[in-house]
Amino acid sequence: DQQVKQNSPSLSVQEGRISILNCDYTNSMFDYFLWYKKYPAEGPTFLISISSIKDKNEDGRFTVFLNKSAKHLSLHIVPSQPGDSAVYFCAASEGTYKYIFGTGTRLKVLA
Amino acid sequence: KAGVTQTPRYLIKTRGQQVTLSCSPISGHRSVSWYQQTPGQGLQFLFEYFSETQRNKGNFPGRFSGRQFSNSRSEMNVSTLELGDSALYLCASAGEGAETQYFGPGTRLLVL
Numbered sequence: 379d380q381q382v383k384q385n386s387p388s389l390s391v392q393e394g395r396i397s398i399l400n401c402d403y404t405n406s407m408f409d410y411f412l413w414y415k416k417y418p419a420e421g422p423t424f425l426i427s428i429s430s431i432k433d434k435n436e437d438g439r440f441t442v443f444l445n446k447s448a449k450h451l452s453l454h455i456v457p458s459q460p461g462d463s464a465v466y467f468c469a470a471s472e473g474t475y476k477y478i479f480g481t482g483t484r485l486k487v488l489a
Numbered sequence: 490k491a492g493v494t495q496t497p498r499y500l501i502k503t504r505g506q507q508v509t510l511s512c513s514p515i516s517g518h519r520s521v522s523w524y525q526q527t528p529g530q531g532l533q534f535l536f537e538y539f540s541e542t543q544r545n546k547g548n549f550p551g552r553f554s555g556r557q558f559s560n561s562r563s564e565m566n567v568s569t570l571e572l573g574d575s576a577l578y579l580c581a582s583a584g585e586g587a588e589t590q591y592f593g594p595g596t597r598l599l600v601l
Contacts, residue, residue, distance in 0.1 A: 384531075412588075420594055421581075421594045423592070427589060474545055475544070476545035479533075479534075481529060
């Protein structure tokens with residue numbers, strides 16, 4: 379049973395526009411969420427995180443929104459740049475370092 | 490500060506063999522986690538070590554084991570390799586009390 383789901387395997391966005399990546403989870407006990415970006419042949423790179431006591435966290439062009447009632451989080455990238463093209467993973471945990479990852483969304487930003 | 494390092498980066502083994510992968514965490518980090526990444530499955534959690542003790546465990550068979558040394562370096566061992574073990578194995582470290590994990594570049598294992 380996939381506790382963390384990224385239902386869109388891929389997404390294409392024009393440069394300068396907003397990219398919205400979505401993630402759904404089923405375990406209401408998850409209290410910490412992270413987004414990672416992964417380029418081929420490299421390990422995932424931490425992007426941004428959010429605790430369950432918040433509903434929004436911003437870091438530069440990246441904003442993560444958490445909707446606990448819907449068990450949904452999203453990552454917004456504004457404006458999107460070609461260098462943002464990568465696979466994005468969301469991950470969730472319930473107070474431990476046992477993170478459950480989604481299957482990833484491949485973002486392609488078109489120049 | 491140096492990042493997480495993993496050795497070797499690439500490995501080819503045959504079915505039935507065993508393999509040991511190594512991970513050196515970021516200096517000062519005492520938590521080391523291991524993940525398996527396969528196409529379509531995302532990252533699957535294997536286990537997490539903290540101060541030489543396994544603290545969390547995923548749903549992998551007993552062929553997958555690990556250990557952590559007093560300097561926080563960690564090794565992962567897979568015995569009796571199967572074709573389905575071909576994957577990218579990622580190691581991540583975290584500081585005490587910090588939620589964010591930092592990943593190494595991974596070891597790509599191919600089982601023939």
